[in-house]
Amino acid sequence: MTDTATTGPQRQTAPARLDPHLLRTDFPILSTVNRLGKPLVYLDSAATSLKPLAVIEAVDGYNRAYSANIHRGIYEMAERATGAYEETRAKVARLINAPDPREIVFVRNATEAINLVAYSWGRRNIGRGDSIVLTEMEHHANLVPWQLLVQEKDGDLEFVPITDDGVLRPEVFEVLLHLRPKLVAFTHASNMLGTINPAREMTEMAHAAGALVLIDGAQAVPHMPVDVQAIGADFYVFSGHKMLGPTGSGALWARRELLEAMPPFMAGGDMIREVHLRRSEWNDVPYKFEAGTPDIAAQIGMGAAADYLMGLGMDAVAAHEKDLVTYALDLLPREVPGIQIYGPAAEHRGGLVSFNLPGIHPHDVAQILDRSGICVRAGHHCAMPLHERFDLAATARASFNVYTIPEEIDALAVGLREVSRIFNR
Amino acid sequence: MTDTATTGPQRQTAPARLDPHLLRTDFPILSTVNRLGKPLVYLDSAATSLKPLAVIEAVDGYNRAYSANIHRGIYEMAERATGAYEETRAKVARLINAPDPREIVFVRNATEAINLVAYSWGRRNIGRGDSIVLTEMEHHANLVPWQLLVQEKDGDLEFVPITDDGVLRPEVFEVLLHLRPKLVAFTHASNMLGTINPAREMTEMAHAAGALVLIDGAQAVPHMPVDVQAIGADFYVFSGHKMLGPTGSGALWARRELLEAMPPFMAGGDMIREVHLRRSEWNDVPYKFEAGTPDIAAQIGMGAAADYLMGLGMDAVAAHEKDLVTYALDLLPREVPGIQIYGPAAEHRGGLVSFNLPGIHPHDVAQILDRSGICVRAGHHCAMPLHERFDLAATARASFNVYTIPEEIDALAVGLREVSRIFNR
Amino acid sequence: MDDLYRDYILEHYRRPHNFGVLEAPTASYEGSNPLCGDRITMMLGISDGVVREVAFTGRGCAISQASASLLTDEIKGKSVADVEKMTPDQLLDLIGIEISPARLKCALLSLDTVAHALADDAAKKVEAGGSGAGAGAS
Amino acid sequence: MDDLYRDYILEHYRRPHNFGVLEAPTASYEGSNPLCGDRITMMLGISDGVVREVAFTGRGCAISQASASLLTDEIKGKSVADVEKMTPDQLLDLIGIEISPARLKCALLSLDTVAHALADDAAKKVEAGGSGAGAGAS
Ligand SMILES: Cc1ncc(COP(=O)(O)O)c(C=O)c1O
Ligand SMILES: Cc1ncc(COP(=O)(O)O)c(C=O)c1O
Secondary structure, three states: OOOOOOOOOOOOOOOOOOOHHHHHHHOHHHHOEOOOOOEOEEOEOOOOOOOOHHHHHHHHHHHHHOOOOOOOOOOHHHHHHHHHHHHHHHHHHHHOOOOOHHHEEEOOOHHHHHHHHHHHHHHHHOOOOOEEEEEOOOOHHHOHHHHHHHHHHOOEEEEEOEOOOOOEOHHHHHHHHOOOOOEEEEEOEOOOOOEEOOHHHHHHHHHHOOOEEEEEOOOOOOOOOOOHHHHOOOEEEEEOOOOOOOOOOEEEEEOHHHHHHOOOOOOOOOOEEEEOOOOEEEOOOOHHHOOOOOOHHHHHHHHHHHHHHHHHOHHHHHHHHHHHHHHHHHHHHHHOOOOEEEOOOHHHEOOEEEEEEOOEOHHHHHHHHHOOOEEOEEEOOOOHHHHHHOOOOOEEEEEOOOOOOHHHHHHHHHHHHHHHHHHHO | OOOOOOOOOOOOOOOOOOOHHHHHHHOHHHHOEOOOOOEOEEOEOOOOOOOOHHHHHHHHHHHHHOOOOOOOOOOHHHHHHHHHHHHHHHHHHHHOOOOOHHHEEEOOOHHHHHHHHHHHHHHHHOOOOOEEEEEOOOOHHHOHHHHHHHHHHOOEEEEEOEOOOOOEOHHHHHHHHOOOOOEEEEEOEOOOOOEEOOHHHHHHHHHHOOOEEEEEOOOOOOOOOOOHHHHOOOEEEEEOOOOOOOOOOEEEEEOHHHHHHOOOOOOOOOOEEEEOOOOEEEOOOOHHHOOOOOOHHHHHHHHHHHHHHHHHOHHHHHHHHHHHHHHHHHHHHHHOOOOEEEOOOHHHEOOEEEEEEOOEOHHHHHHHHHHOOEEOEEEOOOOHHHHHHOOOOOEEEEEOOOOOOHHHHHHHHHHHHHHHHHHOO | OOOOOOHHHHHHHHOOOOEOOOOOOOEEEEEEEOOOOEEEEEEEEEEOOEEEEEEEEEEOOHHHHHHHHHHHHHHOOOEHHHHHHOOHHHHHHHHOOOOOHHHHHHHHHHHHHHHHHHHHHHHHHHHOOOOOOOOOOO | OOOOOOHHHHHHHHOOOOEOOOOOOOEEEEEEEOOOOEEEEEEEEEEOOEEEEEEEEEEOOHHHHHHHHHHHHHHOOOEHHHHHHOOHHHHHHHHOOOOOHHHHHHHHHHHHHHHHHHHHHHHHHHHOOOOOOOOOOO
């Protein structure tokens, strides 16, 4: 299984490169220092990304100048807010090559998107004995909602196992598909191993077995070109706050006919066409799924983030992050004696590296790095079963984004040597 | 039924007054002009409120200076973000006098809060033949989720009717309670009639009949002192964006033991304690109900809004808005021939006035007012059944907030006379 | 003077043309825009592929009512094929004032309702085995 | 030098005091902090209301392990009543370094686990009809 869908035949073979040093000036936070006067070395972008000025100002601009509610106002400010909100739909559709902006449902984050599908599509389509195939490398967001669903409906979960290198085992996936699952749900890119899964090939296999496919793109959309049509997915979800957008923004994309056939998830204002005391009719897609006043400011901010990313070019973003991870996978084992790195080789992975230092708990690693202004994550990264699979209590993780520079990976290496020194003194 | 819970014996009899002219400088948007150079006369605060600088800067400050994810980060920026996020819980608890910040669950808006209760508490506690009592004046947010629930569970909805003046009929409520409903859910203040319902008395009656009580405070929390303990409610919900906070913020308050007994609503990261491939354990309250990365920026902004409101004093806010509505109810009938005003007298209502001009559709009213920079809402205000009750297709609505000044009501009167002139020329 | 509420728009609103009911319409449809409460019933009398008669009833804002009044004037005597080809832009030109996005639904409700009436009519003919005679209905 | 990782903290982490198992604990409890994977089993040997013996096993970060090492030293020989009265602040004083909010759970896991062990033990005694003799268990 190798992935061609995300590069595609028509793409340039030599993508334009980013100049990360130049674009760092777009991120005001990168010029701050910590309590000890150390500049910020932010290596926790997989948890949430920093925000460029364009995004900060899109949010601030709405709050300052046209903070009206949308869809129902007849005055100028409300029309401006509605316009900006709906433009975001078009921008997001463009970012993932969705055929129609009306297939973009705004949600708070990837988690809500998956819960929406589990409640709305899942409760109607999963019955007793039906199975859902997941993988061992799922984030809790793409695992626990399905646990709740099969518990309620008396269905089954099956898991595609991974190799010790952190790659899915296609031959077992093949076997699990013989169970004729109703749904296959998997992450496009792992937030712990960094593995990029072959989304198109897996989708084709799942479809051939009669399953629908949901892809968790939380760690993919921010980092590489994603084309939901080329992949052929049925549902695709992601969070705005990991793709340079504000917290509170995110999207579910699904094929129009699926959205139309699905019952509403949450109910309230804006998602209805007509309400009577004892019955209601639903609004058109996507509004049927957006009950109540949405997070207008955040979604407008996500539109600015989508513009920013498309301006850089997702091929260039992906190439930049591939360079970084290649550099890190080369540098860290040389510079940090005993470091244990998890996940596949650079060619199969996105821009993040999870690791451990021998005999030192990752919390202690993160805490000591913090004193040098270096931010990494320590813990199970919302992927407990994956840590169980490797018999790990926790790992530390350095994750990259467009603004990450090799010098920060150098700083990480120096910081990790210092951690070892402290613990082994 | 008269309401003492919201004033309470220990409160001052002569509350401090606001100086709305002074505080208007806190709202940058109030110094903008529309496309025709007209200053903004914002009379749509019931749809969403304007934001003071303190809120705008709280959001912007997070986005610019410490935009980290919360709860799991060990570095300085993440601890700062976690601190600010959790402080908001304490501020919001103080605003509504909740006994414990851990009883505050952050949600996107009032709509999500009600859906959370309907899905989590409702699906477990409402069964075949069980009834839920609502009122005829509910916003769709406090109606449609219950329709979905009783449809799934084969339960019943009953409605407390209202008088032609727009006041609930307590004697019918009494009768409906004989049905021994499982839940009584009603709005604290109506977003169309302005009616303020006697929350404490209704809660006592409902409890005496064995029902739990959910109160929709979307139009109350921004405008008057709310004390959930004095009211005795079981669930209380509201939106941040209507109380000077950002879109994407909101809260559900519920008694701790209810929250603890309730199953999760959405599932994913942060709401779990342990996850295995086939089963999970839930985190403590309130985290159990906050799956995935929350809208950190917006909730921090809501904290700033709560501080701002408490700084003004909710008694002063309520007195100010009472003055405004008294002024409007006096002025508009005198200055605008034929105007039809809906809802009760000033003593029973919050700061909003819904109305119609004879023979002129409210959309046309709103459109013409917009040319003078006056923003009012026209439509059914997400309260279609209430409009059906009065046999109205739509109404126009002017709604106030702390920054509203009598001069804006004067401007409305002049604008409405102009609308009549245009239509009757 | 208000650009949006020109005299002729208000004139059409106050005294709409073709307001009323047809006794035996060959096609009719009730369209509504529940968000604003606009509601229009369009009744068409079609024979030999030509809209011979047209009438509407309903209530709503000035824009939606004036639009219906102007549209019914326009389509009377036109071939069904031509009416079916009418675009939103053509109707907006007919209305002749600038419509803001929030009011587009009001302005286009009449055309939308006519389109539904014609589509229902066509569907009925297909069901009736392609017979050219509209069955008349409400 | 790092404030948080002083020599004595690392010393306790590397060579924790009272690390091991009791053969016949009268009270024991396994506490965990699943978010970081810290996990501690506390074993107590109580007689006549006094903690005579104490041991712990587990894995976790330096803070949680050093905290357990320091705490077990502290409570050995103390009365159960005194141990029950110990506050988080007292333990933090004992640890003697500044703990950031994100690490509080690590630092307090040992005390929390001891408290659970004692509570379980007390509950067992109530069940057993107030008999003063701990039944010993794991
Ligand atoms: C009484 C009432 N309840 C609920 C809501 C829903 O609020 P939101 O859209 O913020 O969820 C509103 C807002 O219009 C309201 O006025
Ligand atoms: C692979 C993956 N899926 C889902 C999520 C959940 O994202 P959110 O918390 O924004 O809902 C994350 C974020 O940690 C992730 O990495």
